[in-house]
Amino acid sequence: MKKNRLLAQWLNNDLTPEELAEFEASPDFEKYKKIKHYTDHLEVADWDENAMLSNILQQPKVTPKVVPLYQKWAFRAAAIFVLALGITFALKMLVQQTETAGFGEKTIFSLPDHSEVVLNSGSEIQYKKWNWDNNRHLELKGEAYFKVAKGRRFEVQTNLGKVTVLGTQFNVKARKNSFDIVCYEGRVKVNYGNTQILLTHGQGVRFENGKQLNRKIQTSQPEWMDNEISFYQENIKSLLDEVQRQYNITIELNTKDTTALFTGKLPAHDLEVALQIISTTYHLEARKVSNHKIIFDEK
Structure with a gap:
């Protein structure tokens, strides 16, 4: 009161x-x-004072109610x-809604139509709740896994391309100049520049520097959902970028040879094992300068 x-x-x-x-x-x-x-x-329309007064005088008199x-x-x-x-x-x-996952974190949330989204480390999604059922559109920076409820067209826009579905499960990754999409259920339409491709269950595609790389997928969901980091023909810089995001650390690389491509998995919950695999694969030596900084030197 x-x-x-x-x-x-x-x-x-x-x-x-x-x-x-x-x-x-x-x-x-x-x-x-x-x-x-x-x-x-606030403004009101113009009115005729004389007409209003005349109309009032013609009304029967009543006892005014005092408020x-x-x-x-x-x-x-x-x-x-x-x-x-x-x-x-x-x-x-x-207002634009924003969901984020910081380095070393994963964020799970639901959209207004109950579609489920899992954001991988170092990622962000923006969308609007208004008229969502008729305009299911969101913007993604980074990587996310989607379980889309059936309904109207569902669009994921990134700075590298667009993914369009109706109701399915898929993963989208847009990092720097690499655009990677995997379909785990249903069908996914991918637009990258002037290229349009349709993916079905178990198919994936990656566009990097204008080059297209198709691949087959054997898993039922992204490996990062099970605390593993999966790589397919990626260079060491991309590999270390992902390790930094997953473990929220800084890595310094002191080597001239960065052309070898890596295909395999690294744990996302055991830094020591991950560093050992990288060191063995690339003939490097890992030095832990602090709890949040690693330096790789050539052996």
């Missing part, structure tokens, strides 16, 4: 300096301030409160 009274007095400029300071310090003040700003600028001032304040405060709730709801639906 005190909050409503302060709101009503504020709307009528009746607050004392002390009460005004207290009201402006409340957490909802900025919201009320915005609402007051817009309501103060106490505090009730007017309460009505106005209630109207402002309802309007505030409406604006808050609209903003929540219209």
Whole structure:
């Protein structure tokens, strides 16, 4: 009740300096301030005063009903409160929603249609809830696994290309100049530049520097969902970039030979084993400078 009274007095400029300071310090003040700003600028159409007066005089006289001032304040405060709730709801639906997974983290969340998304480390997704069922579109930076509920077209936009489905399970990875898509169920349409390709269950494709690499998939979901990092003909720089994301560490590479391609798996939960595999494969020596920095030197 005190909050409503302060709101009503504020709307009528009746607050004392002390009460005004207290009201402006409340957490909802900025919201009320915005609402007051817009309501103060509302306009009504022009009207004929003489016609209005004549019409009033012709009406039968009735005893006026007196509404106490505090009730007017309460009505106005209630109207402002309802309007505030409406604006808050609209903003929540219209404002871009963002989901992130930091380095060394994975984030699981559901979209408005109950489609499930798992974000891999160092990734971000943005989307809008408004009219989602008719416009299922989101933007991805990094890598994510999708279990899409059946419905209208579902689009995943990245800076390298677009993936379109109706209802399926698939993985999308867009890192630097590499665009990698795998279909685990249903069908997936991939657009990369002027190239369009249709993937079905067990098929994958990667575009890197304009080159297309097709492959077959034997697993039922991405290996990173089971704490493994899978690589297919990737260079050591791409490999180390992914290791840095998964373990939230910094890696420095001191070698001239970076052309050899790696196909295989690394654990995403055992750094010592991962470093040993990399060292053995590339004939390197790993030095742990700190808990968050590794240096690879040539042997």
